[in-house]
Amino acid sequence: MSLRFFTKVKSQQKVAADLVKLELVAPSNFSFLAGQFMSVAVEGFVRRSYSLANPPHEAEVLVTYVDTTPGGPGSRFMQQVAENHEIDLLAPLGHFIYIEEKFRPAYFFATGTGIVPFISMIRHELETVKSGRQVVLHYGVKQEDHLLEKALWERLTQEFPNFAVHFYVSRSTEWEGNKGRMTEFINQGIPADIDAYLCGGMQMIQDVEALLLAQGVHGGNIYYERFY
Numbered sequence: 001m002s003l004r005f006f007t008k009v010k011s012q013q014k015v016a017a018d019l020v021k022l023e024l025v026a027p028s029n030f031s032f033l034a035g036q037f038m039s040v041a042v043e044g045f046v047r048r049s050y051s052l053a054n055p056p057h058e059a060e061v062l063v064t065y066v067d068t069t070p071g072g073p074g075s076r077f078m079q080q081v082a083e084n085h086e087i088d089l090l091a092p093l094g095h096f097i098y099i100e101e102k103f104r105p106a107y108f109f110a111t112g113t114g115i116v117p118f119i120s121m122i123r124h125e126l127e128t129v130k131s132g133r134q135v136v137l138h139y140g141v142k143q144e145d146h147l148l149e150k151a152l153w154e155r156l157t158q159e160f161p162n163f164a165v166h167f168y169v170s171r172s173t174e175w176e177g178n179k180g181r182m183t184e185f186i187n188q189g190i191p192a193d194i195d196a197y198l199c200g201g202m203q204m205i206q207d208v209e210a211l212l213l214a215q216g217v218h219g220g221n222i223y224y225e226r227f228y
């Protein structure tokens, strides 16, 4: 059940030029499902949605990451909000949730802050569900310093043999890994019998969905959340 409540900012931190990490104090007994989001009143009655990055087993805080490049009311609010500021919140919301399943591999495709719900989902699977299913993350950003939780992904790769991550950076000249858009790299080699989770902008979702369908992935096993 979602609730409206007032809570406080625990911390607000700039993690890159246009990226903010926000931590809110969760009300007591708050619970949510991996992949859900919260709705924050950012300017009078104007609300914006932000996915929860923390996994359900860490429900004492509400963590999100915000890309402030769009520059609208949500971006302005997140850039200047300070510790202890009171926040008007609706949470948890949404049906883009992680579906626990043992055998079929789970593939995640994110661009930009589309990674946020996947931090929660992937940590939930690896740290709580522990089904042993294969978990693969394809994660694309414009520039290297926009890669969120890079150290976490690298640690999870070391710790869990069933987890793999592939990064794509489209605009950097320094980056030594995969350079270009994610869709240039995933046009083959994705198995057909997978659950696929897609999150980010509409164009990426349409492009990745088309590639997955062409590779035989069943449309009913493709789940997505469109941020804009």
Ligand SMILES: Cc1cc2nc3c(=O)[nH]c(=O)nc-3n(C[C@H](O)[C@H](O)[C@H](O)COP(=O)(O)OP(=O)(O)OC[C@H]3O[C@@H](n4cnc5c(N)ncnc54)[C@H](O)[C@@H]3O)c2cc1C
Binding pocket: 037, 048, 049, 050, 051, 052, 064, 065, 066, 067, 068, 069, 070, 071, 072, 073, 074, 075, 076, 094, 112, 113, 116, 117, 225, 226, 227, 228
């Ligand atoms: C379910 C859900 C969960 C979301 N979770 C997150 C999250 O965890 N982190 C996060 O940063 N955002 C998230 N968003 C997007 C967020 O709610 C806002 O839309 C975004 O922050 C822009 O708000 P704004 O008021 O600054 O700009 P607006 O005035 O709303 O938008 C200005 C323009 O920018 C475009 N735009 C919006 N977002 C982007 C973007 N990321 N890149 C490029 N153009 C964009 C809009 O289409 C519009 O044309 C989520 C959206 C939804 C629907």
